[in-house]
Amino acid sequence: MITKSLPSLFTVGNLFLGVLAIILVFNERPDTAAVLVIVAMLLDGLDGRVARALNAQSEFGKELDSLSDVISFGVAPAFIMYVVAFGDIRPAAAAWVVTAIFPICGALRLARFNVVAGTPGYFIGLPIPAAGGILATLALFHNELNVYVLLVSTVLLSYLMVSNVKYPNFKKAGIPKAAIWITPIIVIIAVIIGISKPSFISKMIFIPLVIYALYGLKKNVDRLFVLRRRKHKSLETTEDLANSKTHL
Numbered sequence: 212m213i214t215k216s217l218p219s220l221f222t223v224g225n226l227f228l229g230v231l232a233i234i235l236v237f238n239e240r241p242d243t244a245a246v247l248v249i250v251a252m253l254l255d256g257l258d259g260r261v262a263r264a265l266n267a268q269s270e271f272g273k274e275l276d277s278l279s280d281v282i283s284f285g286v287a288p289a290f291i292m293y294v295v296a297f298g299d300i301r302p303a304a305a306a307w308v309v310t311a312i313f314p315i316c317g318a319l320r321l322a323r324f325n326v327v328a329g330t331p332g333y334f335i336g337l338p339i340p341a342a343g344g345i346l347a348t349l350a351l352f353h354n355e356l357n358v359y360v361l362l363v364s365t366v367l368l369s370y371l372m373v374s375n376v377k378y379p380n381f382k383k384a385g386i387p388k389a390a391i392w393i394t395p396i397i398v399i400i401a402v403i404i405g406i407s408k409p410s411f412i413s414k415m416i417f418i419p420l421v422i423y424a425l426y427g428l429k430k431n432v433d434r435l436f437v438l439r440r441r442k443h444k445s446l447e448t449t450e451d452l453a454n455s456k457t458h459l
Contacts, residue, residue, distance in 0.1 A: 222276050225254040229283025232347075236291045241350060244291050248347040249416050251283040252340045277321040284343025285314030289365075292346055296353040296361050309365050313346065316369040323373075334378045337371035337424055341378075345420045371424060378423065 228251040232244040255276070289310045297306035317339040327335070346368055353361060 218272055219275060221254045221257050222272065222279050225251045225276075225283050226279035228254070229279065229287045232283070232287040233290050236287075236294050241291055241295045244287070245347040245351055248283060248287055248291070248343055251287075252344050255280060255283070255340050273325065277325060280321055280339050280343075281314060281318050284339045285317035288343040288346035288350070289313040292350040292361065292365060295350050296358055300358060300362070305362075309362055312369045313342075313365055316372045317342065320372040332380055334380050336374050336376060337368065337378055339372060341420055341423055342368045342372050344416060345424060348416060348420070368424070378426075 228247040232247040232251070235241075235247065236244040292313075293306060293310040297310060300306040320336050320339050323336070324334070346365060349356075349361065349364060
């Protein structure tokens, strides 16, 4: 019974860290709050793999995971960004709307994921853990970046979550059943490192997350250009055939 509940414990841990991140950012500890979002990403990546390794997958676990993700990677990062960067924006309603849009799009992204069959090996839309991780760590650069750059970035991340952009799915990489006992140790080590060097860890994680977000966007832009070239060639072929018939 305990073994079958292990994946849900990881998911609840993810939710707990998300709530704690919200509390910490309102206590003027945004660096630590961002680290908790990163550690929550680790737990989110482990719960599904542990469930598959233990053959403990369930609809309950799936729904619990989605609800937890909305808090940890939707609400928490949005609050982090709002508190450290958007609080002085005028009119204030603009900051409120942009802050609200992010978790709303995250919830829509999760709802679609739960009911719409995706492309094997890919996510449709930027996964909310990646979007939340980027937003939480991006907030740490609020002193270096213009606030309107942060506003646009928040809106762009929100759009990418509900878009049809394809992103590689790395969740299929499993964990050997014999190695499951190591996962709590990994989480503990990650928490210790994150607490000891919060700013460094958050900004280090930021780079691969941004590369991941831009990778999916680039692949779809490339695909758009390929489709346009094909359409252009098709039109040229049609015109050539029409011209040849005219000459005949």
